[in-house]
Amino acid sequence: MALIVHKYGGTSMGSPERIRNVAKRVAKWARAGHQMVVVPSAMSGETNRLLGLAREVSPAVQTAAVTRELDMIACTGEQVSVGLLSLALQAEGMDAVSYSGWQVPIRTDSAYTKARIQSIDDARVRADLEAGRVVVITGFQGVDEDMNITTLGRGGSDTSAVAVAAAMKADECLIYTDVDGVYTTDPRVVPEARRLATVSFEEMLEMASLGSKILQIRSVEFAGKYRVPLRVLSSFTPWDIAIEEEAKSGTLITFEEDEKMEQAVVSGIAFNRDEAKLTVLGVPDKPGIAFGILGKVAEANIDVDVIIQNVSHDGKTDFSFTVHRNDYQRAFDLLKSDVVPALGAAAVVGDTKICKVSIVGIGMRSHAGVASTMFRALSDESINIQMITTSEIKTSVVIDEKYMELAVRALHKAFGLEGGAAA
Ligand code: ADP
Ligand code: ASP
Ligand code: MG
Numbered sequence: 497m498a499l500i501v502h503k504y505g506g507t508s509m510g511s512p513e514r515i516r517n518v519a520k521r522v523a524k525w526a527r528a529g530h531q532m533v534v535v536p537s538a539m540s541g542e543t544n545r546l547l548g549l550a551r552e553v554s555p556a557v558q559t560a561a562v563t564r565e566l567d568m569i570a571c572t573g574e575q576v577s578v579g580l581l582s583l584a585l586q587a588e589g590m591d592a593v594s595y596s597g598w599q600v601p602i603r604t605d606s607a608y609t610k611a612r613i614q615s616i617d618d619a620r621v622r623a624d625l626e627a628g629r630v631v632v633i634t635g636f637q638g639v640d641e642d643m644n645i646t647t648l649g650r651g652g653s654d655t656s657a658v659a660v661a662a663a664m665k666a667d668e669c670l671i672y673t674d675v676d677g678v679y680t681t682d683p684r685v686v687p688e689a690r691r692l693a694t695v696s697f698e699e700m701l702e703m704a705s706l707g708s709k710i711l712q713i714r715s716v717e718f719a720g721k722y723r724v725p726l727r728v729l730s731s732f733t734p735w736d737i738a739i740e741e742e743a744k745s746g747t748l749i750t751f752e753e754d755e756k757m758e759q760a761v762v763s764g765i766a767f768n769r770d771e772a773k774l775t776v777l778g779v780p781d782k783p784g785i786a787f788g789i790l791g792k793v794a795e796a797n798i799d800v801d802v803i804i805q806n807v808s809h810d811g812k813t814d815f816s817f818t819v820h821r822n823d824y825q826r827a828f829d830l831l832k833s834d835v836v837p838a839l840g841a842a843a844v845v846g847d848t849k850i851c852k853v854s855i856v857g858i859g860m861r862s863h864a865g866v867a868s869t870m871f872r873a874l875s876d877e878s879i880n881i882q883m884i885t886t887s888e889i890k891t892s893v894v895i896d897e898k899y900m901e902l903a904v905r906a907l908h909k910a911f912g913l914e915g916g917a918a919a
Contacts, residue, residue, distance in 0.1 A: 498667035499531045499625070503635065503657030506540035507674040508731035509577050512584075518672075519584035521735040522630060526590060528739050531625040533664065535635045535657035536581050538573025543636075543650070546570050563608035567637075567647045570609075571597070574634035574653070582632045592630040595620070597637030597645070602656065604638030604646045611638055611646035612714070613655065616663035633660060654715035662722035668743075669724050671711065672731035677747035678703075678710055680913040681765040686905055688914035692763065694750045699763050699856050702890045706854040707768025719749060761859035761866055762911040765904050769851045769897055771801060772824035773882065775816040776831055778842025781808035788839050789815055789831070796830055798823040802852070802885045802894055812842075816883065818894060824848055850882065851900040854892035855907060867891045873910035879903055 502525070504518050518536070526532045537543075546569050554562055578594035585592035600621060604611035624631045635653025638646045648655050654671060661669035678700065679689040695703075697720050704713040710728060719726045729746025779785055790800055803817040819827045824846065831844040860866045867884075870891055874881060879902065883894035895903055908914055 497529045497531065499533070499664060500525060501533045501535060501657050501661040501664070501666045501669045503535045503653060503669070503671045504537065504581075504731055505653065505671075505673045506537045506542070508672050509536050509538070509581070510540040512580070514731075515577075515580050515584050516587075517735050518581060518731065519588050519590075521672075521731070522581075522585060523588040523590050524736065525739065526630050532630045533621060533625070533660055533666070534581060534630065534632045535653060535660060536574070536577040536632065537635050537653040538577055542573035542576070543570055546573055558609075560608065564644060567608045567611075567645050570647050571634070571637040571645050574636045578632045578634050585630050585632070590630050591628055592632060593624055594632040594634075596634050597656075598639035598643065600633060602633075602638040602659070604640055604648070606640040606642070606644065606646065608644075608646055610649040611640070613638060613648065613659045613718075616659060618660075618664050621660075621664070648714070649712065651709060651712035652714070654712040655718060658715040658718040658724050658726065661724045661726075662718050667725065669719070669726050670746075671715075671726065671728045673710065673728060674730070674732065675710070676730035676733075676745065678708075678728050678749075678764075680763065681904055681908055682708065682710075682767075685767075685901055686765075686908045686914070689908065690913060690915060692747050694748045695763060696858055697749055697751050698889060699858055700749050702854070702856045702887075703764050703766045706766035706856065706890065706892060707770065707852065708764070708766045716749070720751070723751060760857055761863045762855045762857040762913065763859070764856050765853065765907050765911075765913070766856060767851060767853045767900055767904050769900065770821055771818040771850060771852055771894075772821045772846060772848040773816060773818050773850050773894065774824070774827055774831060774844060774846045775814055776835065776839075776841050776844050777814050778812045779815050780840055781811050781813040785813070785815065785839065789835055790817070792830060792835050793817075793819070793827055796826060798827050798830075802883045802892065804883050818850070818852070818883070821848060849897045850894050851897040852892050852894050853900060853903045853907065854890050855911065856890045858889050860889050860891070869910055870907060873906045874903060877902055877906050879906075 582592045582594035603615045635656040677691040683689040726749040801818045879899045881893045
């Protein structure tokens with residue numbers, strides 16, 4: 497008998513019919529003798545609908561008072577899901593009970609809309625499991641020390657599930673979704689993308705941080721920190737397939753580098769359209785410039801990603817960086833009103849129509865020339881690179897957003913990632 501955590505995403509929970517299917521699958525695992533904790537997301541489209549309602553009545557400025565209410569609203573999607581799933585399990589003849597984040601409780605900090613889990617008290621859940629119940633816990637939600645409801649950021653149910661699995665020392669955490677595993681890139685953009693039978697934790701971490709929405713990055717961080725056995729698999733296989741077969745399907749996140757993974761130089765391509773670029777022009781090139789610009793941005797709680805400072809001509813240089821698109825206007829206004837006058841710079845310009853495309857692979861550590869293959873593939877498509885950033889196992893470029901899909905397809909081909917059986 498094992499303790500297993502299942503997580504079901506929005507599409508998998510998308511209709512009463514699908515919820516019944518989830519209940520049948522969970523019941524199958526429970527009847528096989530496993531202790532089951534299930535963490536569902538809101539039904540597909542529901543979180544967007546709720547946040548859309550909030551936007552209709554709320555000013556654009558996101559003060560703490562505003563974001564507190566956004567969490568109050570957004571978390572309700574998951575509350576409906578757990579109740580429905582618990583009912584469906586009961587209809588299957590299972591003893592099932594649902595809990596909101598605050599009832600467990602799942603404790604977080606107070607960073608509304610992007611809270612971090614700090615601790616999970618599993619006593620109540622354990623008592624239910626011991627009593628033979630299936631426990632259904634809301635994804636995405638937590639509670640801060642003042643009993644305010646918080647949410648964990650978009651895609652946060654992955655993190656709820658992995659954190660629950662870590663806290664309870666579950667034998668496995670299975671992330672059921674609408675694709676049958678982690679692919680070399682988003683199969684909706686490149687139909688030739690190939691499912692990976694395994695992917696290393698480090699690669700998954702990079703892919704998630706670079707925009708692959710298949711797993712929220714914090715869920716991967718949790719899995720790494722607590723060594724949670726983690727698998728991504730389809731919720732659309734017939735619910736009654738043999739458990740042994742199901743348990744081997746999808747993609748396993750591995751913590752050991754095996755030989756096969758050493759061979760793949762690039763394992764995947766990630767992309768995101770969530771960033772925007774800002775450039776401060778004609779900055780006097782003297783010590784303290786980076787701090788003068790980015791220090792102010794950091795004070796405003798805006799995260800910076802790719803940074804480029806050019807060499808100076810005549811003592812003046814240009815300084816570019818990217819931020820999340822949601823922070824773009826705030827960053828632009830701040831640079832214009834505070835930074836440009838303070839530093840004696842010429843002007844600030846911005847571009848929101850950019851994207852970042854990245855190649856990821858632990859094989860890049862031991863292979864030279866990987867980045868140049870990337871640059872050649874982009875050059876062959878006449879795609880101009882605006883910014884480049886590299887680390888040990890990834891290279892990212894910032895390009896015009898209209899070339900994103902072309903770039904992803906060209907790189908997928910250039911690194912021989914398409915077709916064939918799962919690696
Ligand atoms: P869920 O609602 O189950 O959490 P998400 O929509 O958050 O599902 O994540 C699954 C989606 O992630 C897939 O439908 C797919 O389009 C996208 N995706 C992005 N990159 C990848 C990748 N490398 N492999 C598989 N799916 C990916
Ligand atoms: N329902 C939340 C969202 O749409 C959390 C999740 O699905 O993981 O972002
Ligand atoms: Mg998701």
